[in-house]
Amino acid sequence: MQEQHQHHHQQQQQQQQNPSALLPQLTTNHQSSTTVTSLRSPSSVTTSLCSPLHIASHRQPLLPAPVAVVLPSGEPVSTAPVNFQLTRVRLSDIGPYDGAPTGTYVRAMETLCSSLLKYNAALIELGSEDTALMRCGLEGARLFFRSRAHLGVGKGSRGVYMYRAGRALEDWDSSPPCMADIFRCMGKASRVALSAIARHLRLRSDVFNHLLDDAPLPANEVSSSVLVGTYSHASLQNGKGAIGGGKPTVNGEVEKGLLTLISSDTPGLQVCDPNGRWYLADGGSGPGDLLLITGRALSHATAGLHPAASYRASPDCFMSPNSGGRTSLAYRLMPQGNAILDCSPIAAAGHVITQSYVPISVSQFMDDLAAEDLIGSRCNNDD
Structure with a gap:
């Protein structure tokens, strides 16, 4: 009896020391490593076992990089x-400018990239004017989606709308308001974040510019990047992903582009940290906060130094049919299809890269990811 009492007392001490162990949404995924940073989504592990593509020379290795590579200081993840x-990191503090770097810029850059490496996400705080624009855009998008859902016809009736700059609109009533302005606002913020990531890697701030669309776009050219508006509600959960454009999965989605910025009116997006634990990444954010996550294209361009983030909708977000739902605007910064993902600048800066990161065209890289996803979905269906 005394031994049972001691055992029960030890369990209570362990739970007090590690309260996250009591939370189902923070349970470690058993398909990924519990001690080493995972560079791939949990779903991609199954994919790689079923797909011959995982042995291709340009794909990321299945085994994650050591923690010492992700955090050179040796600081534990x-x-x-x-x-x-x-x-939060102010957008104005990490913007490029002429002259010597100030202490404010250096601290903000290090805070941003440290958050990405430790938690696979970061928050960027917009200025007052941009915050007002994002709030207006979210409110307008919510009204647009709710009215379309009530009618049950037309674009947006299923809670997803994709906007690309340069693409002609059939009529102005077919899209949420302010999409062009929000596209420019979030596009500028994404380029600023990308330049800060480059500087943190001891690269030129414009080292990734050759991958991006020209700014502004040439005449009659459609943008590679896309702005995705989504409205998620219990009655509208019809197979779209956490931020639109994908299917929701328990193991999460992995962004394919360079990086993604997300603004929402209600918390509800979980991100998987390097230890394989899920957490609510936008719990304290508002319309003026952009959640930053990095994608597979940036992971390849940085030789895995900035791994792609896995994300998913929070299971608690849409449980109640009486909830008001969640509106989000996600800007996906995508590389041009004819660009080349090349790690030579990373090597020139003194970083050690593996032979698996060879130059590859963006179009081929995306085709391989699509094929990998297709084979992975077939494997999951067979299970």
């Missing part, structure tokens, strides 16, 4: 606590 909130 942190696990996000229950009430964890990402540190």
